Amino acid sequence: MGAQERMVEAILFASTEPVSVADLNARMPHGCDGAAALAHLVKRYEGRGVNVVRVGEAWAIRTAPDLGFLMQKETVEVRKLSRAAIETLAIIAYHQPVTRAEIEEIRGVSVSRGTVDQLLEMEWIRFGRRRMTPGRPVTFVVTPSFLDHFGLESPRDLPGLKDLRAAGLLDNRPPPGRLGSDDDEVIDDDQPDMFEDEE
Numbered sequence: 093m094g095a096q097e098r099m100v101e102a103i104l105f106a107s108t109e110p111v112s113v114a115d116l117n118a119r120m121p122h123g124c125d126g127a128a129a130l131a132h133l134v135k136r137y138e139g140r141g142v143n144v145v146r147v148g149e150a151w152a153i154r155t156a157p158d159l160g161f162l163m164q165k166e167t168v169e170v171r172k173l174s175r176a177a178i179e180t181l182a183i184i185a186y187h188q189p190v191t192r193a194e195i196e197e198i199r200g201v202s203v204s205r206g207t208v209d210q211l212l213e214m215e216w217i218r219f220g221r222r223r224m225t226p227g228r229p230v231t232f233v234v235t236p237s238f239l240d241h242f243g244l245e246s247p248r249d250l251p252g253l254k255d256l257r258a259a260g261l262l263d264n265r266p267p268p269g270r271l272g273s274d275d276d277e278v279i280d281d282d283q284p285d286m287f288e289d290e291e
Contacts, residue, residue, distance in 0.1 A: 093136070096120065096129040101153075104133075110150030110236060146245050148236040157243060176207050181216060185238070185250055189220035189231035208232070216241070 093101075099120050103111055116126030130151055133144045137153075145154050155163060173181070180203055183195050195203050211217045216238040220231035234247060244250065 096124050097132050100126055100129040100133055104144065104151060104153045110147040110152040110240060112150040147240045148246065150236060177210055180207050181211055184217050184232045185234050185247060188233040188247065191223055191229040191231050193229065
């Protein structure tokens with residue numbers, strides 16, 4: 093293993109949060125190539141008990157997915173999310189960037205400040221760009237911490253409708269946005285692109 097790979101490995105191992113390539117390069121001696129060292133480490137860790145994985149725009153060392161069951165005894169549930177918080181988090185994850193009004197429209201009920209504050213405190217959501225509409229409402233997006241917790245590289249890796257139904261997590265009700273009969277689909281052209289890039 094080369095010196096650069098060893099340095100990157102040490103940084104990732106000691107970091108509690110995922111580390112970006114820019115941060116790696118800033119910590120390593122001048123002239124080192126963090127990205128190249130990462131590419132070698134990813135291959136070196138393939139098939140082992142831990143892997144080097146991408147989390148959003150950063151990198152981390154994580155337990156291999158198939159060995160997660162070994163960690164169950166050490167997992168402590170700090171708090172239990174309310175149904176409102178789970179629904180709000182799911183809407184943000186699948187529709188981001190999304191405003192509070194849009195969340196309320198999808199859920200059909202108002203969203204309490206406490207629900208949003210809890211998700212912000214857990215660092216699973218954050219404020220996104222303000223919407224360029226009257227009132228300039230703030231939007232919400234999920235964070236790298238959310239992605240890391242659920243083993244996702246990006247929101248694009250969230251399970252789709254077929255996956256959720258196959259897992260028994262969805263019933264046969266029409267999805268949000270469909271009103272009336274199954275033949276009358278309402279499409280809101282003003283809805284944001286669910287994976288719109290942040291500036």
